[in-house]
Amino acid sequence: MSNGSSAPLVSVEDLNVKFVSRESTVNAVNDVNLTLDPGEVLCIIGESGSGKSVSMRALLRLLPERRTKITGALEVDGKDVLALKGKELSDFRGGLVSMIFQEPMTALDPVYSIGHQIAETVRRHEGCSMEKGLERALELLELVKVPSAERRLKAFPHELSGGLRQRAMIALALSCRPKLLLADEPTTALDATVQIQVLILLRKLQEEMGMGMIFVTHDLGVAAEIADRVAVMYAGRIVETGTVQEVLNSPRHPYTQGMLSSTVHGNMRGKDIEAIPGSPPDLRSLPTGCSFAPRCRIADDGCRAEVPAEVTLGPGRIARCFKLDETAAPKIREPMPA
Amino acid sequence: MTAYIIRRLFYAIPIAFGVSIVCFALVYIAPGDPLQTILPEDASEETILMVKKAYGFDKPIPVQYFIWLGKVLTGDFGLSIATGRPVTDEIFKALGNTILLAAGAVLVAFTLAFTLGTVAGYRIGSALDRAVTGIAVIGVSVPNYWLGIVLVIIFAVELNVLPATGMGPRGSDSFDILVWNDFRHVIMPIITLSLIPIGIITRTTRSAVAEVLNQDFVETLRAKGLLETEILIHVIKNALPQVLAVMGLQFGYLMGGSILVETIFTWPGSGFLLNKAILTRDLPVLQGTILVLAIIFVATNLVIDLLQTAVDPRLKRS
Numbered sequence: 001m002s003n004g005s006s007a008p009l010v011s012v013e014d015l016n017v018k019f020v021s022r023e024s025t026v027n028a029v030n031d032v033n034l035t036l037d038p039g040e041v042l043c044i045i046g047e048s049g050s051g052k053s054v055s056m057r058a059l060l061r062l063l064p065e066r067r068t069k070i071t072g073a074l075e076v077d078g079k080d081v082l083a084l085k086g087k088e089l090s091d092f093r094g095g096l097v098s099m100i101f102q103e104p105m106t107a108l109d110p111v112y113s114i115g116h117q118i119a120e121t122v123r124r125h126e127g128c129s130m131e132k133g134l135e136r137a138l139e140l141l142e143l144v145k146v147p148s149a150e151r152r153l154k155a156f157p158h159e160l161s162g163g164l165r166q167r168a169m170i171a172l173a174l175s176c177r178p179k180l181l182l183a184d185e186p187t188t189a190l191d192a193t194v195q196i197q198v199l200i201l202l203r204k205l206q207e208e209m210g211m212g213m214i215f216v217t218h219d220l221g222v223a224a225e226i227a228d229r230v231a232v233m234y235a236g237r238i239v240e241t242g243t244v245q246e247v248l249n250s251p252r253h254p255y256t257q258g259m260l261s262s263t264v265h266g267n268m269r270g271k272d273i274e275a276i277p278g279s280p281p282d283l284r285s286l287p288t289g290c291s292f293a294p295r296c297r298i299a300d301d302g303c304r305a306e307v308p309a310e311v312t313l314g315p316g317r318i319a320r321c322f323k324l325d326e327t328a329a330p331k332i333r334e335p336m337p338a
Numbered sequence: 339m340t341a342y343i344i345r346r347l348f349y350a351i352p353i354a355f356g357v358s359i360v361c362f363a364l365v366y367i368a369p370g371d372p373l374q375t376i377l378p379e380d381a382s383e384e385t386i387l388m389v390k391k392a393y394g395f396d397k398p399i400p401v402q403y404f405i406w407l408g409k410v411l412t413g414d415f416g417l418s419i420a421t422g423r424p425v426t427d428e429i430f431k432a433l434g435n436t437i438l439l440a441a442g443a444v445l446v447a448f449t450l451a452f453t454l455g456t457v458a459g460y461r462i463g464s465a466l467d468r469a470v471t472g473i474a475v476i477g478v479s480v481p482n483y484w485l486g487i488v489l490v491i492i493f494a495v496e497l498n499v500l501p502a503t504g505m506g507p508r509g510s511d512s513f514d515i516l517v518w519n520d521f522r523h524v525i526m527p528i529i530t531l532s533l534i535p536i537g538i539i540t541r542t543t544r545s546a547v548a549e550v551l552n553q554d555f556v557e558t559l560r561a562k563g564l565l566e567t568e569i570l571i572h573v574i575k576n577a578l579p580q581v582l583a584v585m586g587l588q589f590g591y592l593m594g595g596s597i598l599v600e601t602i603f604t605w606p607g608s609g610f611l612l613n614k615a616i617l618t619r620d621l622p623v624l625q626g627t628i629l630v631l632a633i634i635f636v637a638t639n640l641v642i643d644l645l646q647t648a649v650d651p652r653l654k655r656s
Contacts, residue, residue, distance in 0.1 A: 060561055087565070094563030101561075106554040111575050111650050121562045156651045172562060 007078070009180055009212040010036040010059070015072035017051070017058050017236075024284045028054040030236040032072075033310070038179065041206060041213045043223040043244070045259075046233035049280060052216045055233075056182045059214075060099055061089060077179055095125045098173040102185040104165035108157040114141070114168045115153035118175050125176040140171035144201060163194035167201070174205065181206065181213045187222060199225055220263050224248055229316065232256045235281050235291035237307075242317040252319045252327050254299075255292045290321070298323050342654060343644060350640050357632040358410070362403050364628070365621050393419070406625070415626035420618040425626040428611060432595075433630065435505070436607030438515055439600075440592035442528035447535035448585060454536075455543025455581075456574065462548050470540060477537020483598040486530040490602070493526060500526055503604040527603045531596060535588040542584045546577035579646040579653065586642035590635040 017029035029051040036042050044052040057063050058070055061081060074081035077096055084092050101107040109117060118140060119133030128136075134153065141149035144167040157165055166186060173181060183202065187195040203226050206213050217223055223230055223244065230247040232240045232255065240253040251257045258276040278295040281287055287294060289304040296303065308320045321327065377389060390396045394405060409416065415425035458470035494502035505513050506520050514520050550556070550573045559569045595609030604610070608627060615623035647653045 062557055062560055090563045090565050092563070093561055098563075099558075099561040101554065101558060103554060107558045109555045109559065109572055109576070110652060112572070120564070120568070124562075124564055124568065158652050169558075172558075175562075 008035040009038045009040075009077055010034070010214070011073070011075045012055075012059070013073040015055065015058060015074065016070070017054050017063065018069040019067055020069055021067060026283045027286055028236055028283060029058065030286070032233075032236075032238050034231055034238060034241070036180070036212050036214060038212050039207075039210045041203070041215060041226055041228045043227035043230045044214060044216045044233055044238075045218065045220065045223050045230060047218055047280065049283065050233040051236035052233050053184050054236075056099065056184050056214065056216055059182060060093055060097060062099075091125070094121055094173075094178070095176050096178055097180040097182060098176070098178040099182040099184065100166075100169050100173045100186045103189050104162050104169050105157075105189070107169055108165060108172075110157055113154050113156055114160070118168070118172050121172060121175045136175065137171070140175055141168065143174070143205070144168070144171045146171070162190055163198065166190060166194075166198055170198075170202065170205070174209065177209065179211060181211050183213060183215045185216055185218070188217070188219070195222075196225075202226065220248065220260065232259070235286060236283060237291060237320060238318075239292065239321070240319045242313075246314075246317055252313065252324055253292075253321050254296045254323070254327060257327065258295075258297075298326055339648075342647065346640055346643060350636055353636050354633055357636065358407060358629055359403070361625050361629045361632060362406060363399075365625055366399060410626075410629065415629075416622040418620055418623050420614070420620040420623070425622045428623060429608070429626050429630050432606060432608045432611040432627070433593075435513075435605060436593060436595040436600075436609065438513075438524060439527050439531055439595070439605065439607065440589070442524055443531040443535060443592055444589060446528060447532040447588070448539060450532075451536045451539035452543050452581065455540040456547050456570075456577075458540070458544040459547025459551065459577075462544075467544070470544065474537045474540040474544070477533050477535075477540065479537075480533060482530050482533045482596065483602055485533055486526065486599055486602040489526045489530060502526075503602075505606065527599060527605055530599050530602075531592060535585075535592070538588060539581065539584055543577065543581050546580040547573060550576040575649060579650045582642050582646055582649070586638050590638050593634050593638075594631050 012032055012034045015029055015032040016027075019026040019028055032051070032055055034042070044055065046052045054063070059074060059076065059081060061084065063070070070082060072082075076092075079092065079096070081092070108114070112120075115134050115137045118137035119130055122128060122133040122136045123130055126133075138149055138153055141152055146152050146164055146167050152160065152164070152168070157168075160168065166189075169186075186202070187198050190198060199222060202213075202215075205211075215223075215226055227244040230242065230244050231238045232247065232253065234255045240247060240251065240256045247256060248260065251260055255276070258274070261274045262276060263273075276295055281291050281294065287304065289302075289306055290296070290299065290308050293299040293303040303322055308322045310318050310320055311324055312318055313324070377386060381389075387396070394402055397405070406416070413426055415429065417423065418425050418428060421428070454470045454473065458467040461467050490502045493500040501523050504523065506523050515524060553576075556569065556573065559572055564572075593608070595607040595612070597609040597613045599605070600607045600609040601613060608631065611623065612627050614620070615627065
């Protein structure tokens with residue numbers, strides 16, 4: 001988008017993340033492939049422990065180096081992320097890529113003012129003075145619609161509400177005009193009304209600034225609201241990807257199908273919600289075959305013997321399942337609002 | 339902030355008042371008659387009464403308190419029973435000598451402990467951390483008077499490179515710490531006094547830094563691309579309030595002068611003075627010294643409180 005070429009902004013190939021300790025090895029992310037075009041919004045959906053936040057942190061190299069083993073190829077805007085060292089890595093973080101976190105209550109430093117925290121980021125990346133940084137911080141707070149921004153500049157995080165803090169966090173993340181914004185469940189900790197405001201704001205800013213965005217969530221409604229494309233993660237693997245309409249309206253992987261039918265939507269009063277039986281596998285000892293097989297309605301011995309490979313169903317439409325013929329049956333359900 | 343400072347100052351006044359009452363009363367609760375030491379054993383009733391009157395001991399205790407307090411507020415702590423010299427002079431001379439040691443120990447212990455604690459807190463579980471923790475455990479568990487005696491044996495008796503006791507040939511009045519010959523006298527006492535604060539402050543700093551590093555916002559600092567040195571400043575500022583609290587207490591203890599350490603090195607400081615006053619039942623000296631030390635403690639706490647609030651705005655209570 002910015003350079004006019006069709007090269008993807010983000011390309012992740014065979015990403016594996018393992019947390020190694022003396023007692024065990026946790027296979028948090030397994031053979032993940034994904035790409036993101038400039039200006040595109042990708043939602044990664046999955047339950048807790050499915051590896052979605054870990055993948056994000058791997059992209060920013062935020063995982064503790066001593067205990068983490070990352071393999072694969074990570075590229076953002078042509079930069080080899082895993083090869084970045086020292087100052088290069090610091091320039092990359094917050095400059096080219098920045099991140100918004102789930103908990104606005106704890107993600108900001110409690111002993112510095114909001115203005116200082118934004119200004120020091122600007123100073124760090126653009127080499128300007130603190131005063132210039134503060135001017136910029138004020139513009140940013142106005143951009144994210146913080147009321148009486150001038151006064152809020154001097155406020156400390158504990159003096160702001162959760163919604164305002166998350167807006168400040170967004171201002172911080174946008175302060176150096178990143179090409180890629182990583183958002184790790186940025187609305188989960190907020191009240192429902194504030195949630196939708198922050199979501200709309202994020203989408204608007206993303207479009208205005210032409211940023212690519214990877215948005216992690218476990219909330220399908222949020223995904224429907226904000227995503228262009230969706231990737232569904234289960235037990236550290238991406239089990240299905242496609243456009244938001246494709247995945248939410250005609251899911252092909254049994255996990256996605258189960259997840260969608262266990263979600264409250266439309267007029268469901270009086271009907272039982274179908275839950276997926278069982279619980280996600282232990283990441284320290286994954287089953288040999290498909291990770292979802294133990295909970296899958298249609299799994300057979302073949303599913304339990306081998307990990308299914310990626311099957312391309314169409315352009316950018318991929319699922320990892322042996323039984324895609326059986327899951328293709330059109331499901332009768334009202335489409336999700338997109 | 340100014341309003342907050344004034345309010346905290348007002349809070350300190352009743353505390354100081356309470357302290358003065360306790361100081362005054364303590365001496366009366368303690369057994370023994372202060373006049374026994376200056377009166378001859380066969381003194382007549384008349385003489386005893388006369389001396390009591392001279393020192394004001396014939397009046398009811400509350401009245402004595404207010405007379406004493408009135409004088410104290412004008413800086414007059416009375417006369418020492420043992421030496422007959424003004425208590426105010428004795429206290430401030432002793433305090434001056436103790437400050438020499440305390441300032442040295444603060445400089446040595448606080449900087450060393452803070453550095454060691456921060457390094458260890460950054461590398462919890464590493465060999466370096468274990469070494470630092472070892473030093474801290476030694477600091478809090480080795481008796482400092484024992485270290486003092488060992489230092490004297492090694493450096494004064496065996497090697498004969500440092501003086502064992504006192505403030506040098508010119509005495510305390512013309513003592514000049516900037517002169518090497520005088521400075522030699524403070525080396526061993528300062529090392530000895532630094533031992534405990536090094537242990538305690540190292541441990542506190544280590545755990546405070548480790549705790550801060552575990553907080554979510556450190557990840558934000560990394561994610562926004564700050565350099566490790568810039569992150570360190572954030573971490574230290576967050577850990578500081580906890581460390582300041584302990585530093586304040588240690589400073590207070592150091593100002594009180596260690597009776598044991600000052601006795602080992604025959605250092606005429608406040609601990610030494612207190613010890614002498616206790617042994618001779620020198621009431622005015624005892625009361626005055628305890629009161630001054632207590633007020634210093636209250637003032638230190640106040641300063642620490644204000645510093646903490648300046649660092650961490652969450653501590654400012656309305």
